Amino acid sequence: MPYYRNTNTSHCLTVTGLEDVGGSELAFISAFQEDPSAATWSGTDIETDEGTVTYKDFIESVLDDSVPLESYYEGTCEGKYQVCALDCDAYDELMCEAAVR
Amino acid sequence: MLLLGALGCGPDDPFVPEAYGQWLKFEPEGAVCANGSQYKYFVNFSETSSNLIVFLEGGGACSNYESCASGGPFNTDCIKEPAGTECIRDNYPAVYLHLDALEPLSAATEPLGVVNGDVPVELSYPLLSSNTDINPMGDWNRVFIPYCTGDTYLGSRVQTYVDPEGVGPDVEFHHMGHQNMLLVIEELNQMFATVPKMMVGGCSAGGVGSLNNYPFIRNGIRGVEQSYLLADSGPVVPDTLPSGDPSNQLGLTAVRPLWGVDTLIQSLPMGADRITEDFGEVNAVVSELFPNDRLSISIFERDYSFTVAVSTCRTTETRTRATASPSPD
Numbered sequence: 001m002p003y004y005r006n007t008n009t010s011h012c013l014t015v016t017g018l019e020d021v022g023g024s025e026l027a028f029i030s031a032f033q034e035d036p037s038a039a040t041w042s043g044t045d046i047e048t049d050e051g052t053v054t055y056k057d058f059i060e061s062v063l064d065d066s067v068p069l070e071s072y073y074e075g076t077c078e079g080k081y082q083v084c085a086l087d088c089d090a091y092d093e094l095m096c097e098a099a100v101r
Numbered sequence: 102m103l104l105l106g107a108l109g110c111g112p113d114d115p116f117v118p119e120a121y122g123q124w125l126k127f128e129p130e131g132a133v134c135a136n137g138s139q140y141k142y143f144v145n146f147s148e149t150s151s152n153l154i155v156f157l158e159g160g161g162a163c164s165n166y167e168s169c170a171s172g173g174p175f176n177t178d179c180i181k182e183p184a185g186t187e188c189i190r191d192n193y194p195a196v197y198l199h200l201d202a203l204e205p206l207s208a209a210t211e212p213l214g215v216v217n218g219d220v221p222v223e224l225s226y227p228l229l230s231s232n233t234d235i236n237p238m239g240d241w242n243r244v245f246i247p248y249c250t251g252d253t254y255l256g257s258r259v260q261t262y263v264d265p266e267g268v269g270p271d272v273e274f275h276h277m278g279h280q281n282m283l284l285v286i287e288e289l290n291q292m293f294a295t296v297p298k299m300m301v302g303g304c305s306a307g308g309v310g311s312l313n314n315y316p317f318i319r320n321g322i323r324g325v326e327q328s329y330l331l332a333d334s335g336p337v338v339p340d341t342l343p344s345g346d347p348s349n350q351l352g353l354t355a356v357r358p359l360w361g362v363d364t365l366i367q368s369l370p371m372g373a374d375r376i377t378e379d380f381g382e383v384n385a386v387v388s389e390l391f392p393n394d395r396l397s398i399s400i401f402e403r404d405y406s407f408t409v410a411v412s413t414c415r416t417t418e419t420r421t422r423a424t425a426s427p428s429p430d
């Protein structure tokens with residue numbers, strides 16, 4: 001469970017992170033040519049004690065029968081709706097309402 | 102009939118695809134989209150792997166005159182057109198989206214498969230990509246299940262919606278998503294006799310659909326040895342949250358009679374009573390049915406389609422960076 005990404009207003013991890021790279025389709029294309037995986041899964045990353053986990057990493061772990069399934073929650077609230085985080089210092093009810101509107 | 106032709110003359114003949122590495126269209130007899138037109142799905146066969154991914158497209162839902170008659174959910178625009186209008190184009194995987202901004206940039210975009218601004222489904226849904234740098238299942242057989250029934254793949258009913266204003270014509274809407282899945286599963290079972298690994302996944306409505314149809318896909322494709330679920334951004338939560346607050350994220354109780362969801366529920370190998378009582382029980386029922394499968398859900402915390410129900414489940418204690426959970430869950 002990552003916190004937020006720009007693409008598709010944070011709906012679906014299984015869609016390409018088109019709006020999370022450079023702010024334009026052309027910027028995404030450029031980033032994709034450079035590193036297809038990083039561009040595709042941008043915005044799905046969660047920082048863990050063992051390093052960064054993207055959704056691709058998560059899928060690989062699901063497919064690896066030799067390891068137990070793990071759950072991941074993003075510990076850092078960031079992005080447009082940071083003010084809506086229920087348990088972060090940044091929570092502000094009025095600002096959250098404004099952001100959602 | 103198309104499938105039987107491809108299968109050969111006898112029931113024991115192995116299925117041989119017309120081609121590998123390209124999207125082939127299949128039209129199960131009796132499967133329909135919102136307006137009753139023929140349903141289509143697509144398979145990209147692998148020459149190097151017997152594994153299989155079945156991915157269900159997302160795209161909203163509808164359950165009243167306004168949302169259904171307007172053709173809101175993906176591929177239901179056809180409900181506004183003359184009878185017989187197709188809801189899913191034959192070239193749907195090749196031209197999944199069209200981005201005007203990319204039209205003049207073909208030289209740069211063609212290596213990605215984007216020609217004249219036409220974006221293929223592989224680029225929109227990476228789990229359908231053949232690029233193994235992007236998709237851990239890139240060399241598997243890939244099945245793309247388009248969405249055109251506005252029912253999150255739960256439906257088995259034709260519902261007539263009447264304009265409450267008394268102005269517009271009645272709309273006969275085929276909420277037949279689950280029935281379509283059963284017909285697709287029957288064909289996939291004939292195509293794939295031995296499947297060492299199968300992944301079932303979907304996004305949004307496809308997330309709901311992949312979870313709820315998982316028992317049918319898992320049991321219906323009989324050659325599957327090990328199976329996995331990635332139900333993305335379509336969580337089905339219990340009526341009552343751990344906090345004690347009620348959850349009403351999907352209103353599944355309200356849409357059950359409209360979509361005919363009870364047909365799916367009553368067809369489950371177990372747990373129908375529990376799910377009838379509380380739809381969120383489907384998570385537990387699926388995991389109890391398949392204790393050795395690896396089942397997962399995923400969602401952004403700030404996903405505005407589902408955020409309220411999920412975020413109120415959270416406590417400060419669960420905001421850890423990475424927590425192990427018992428397998429499977």
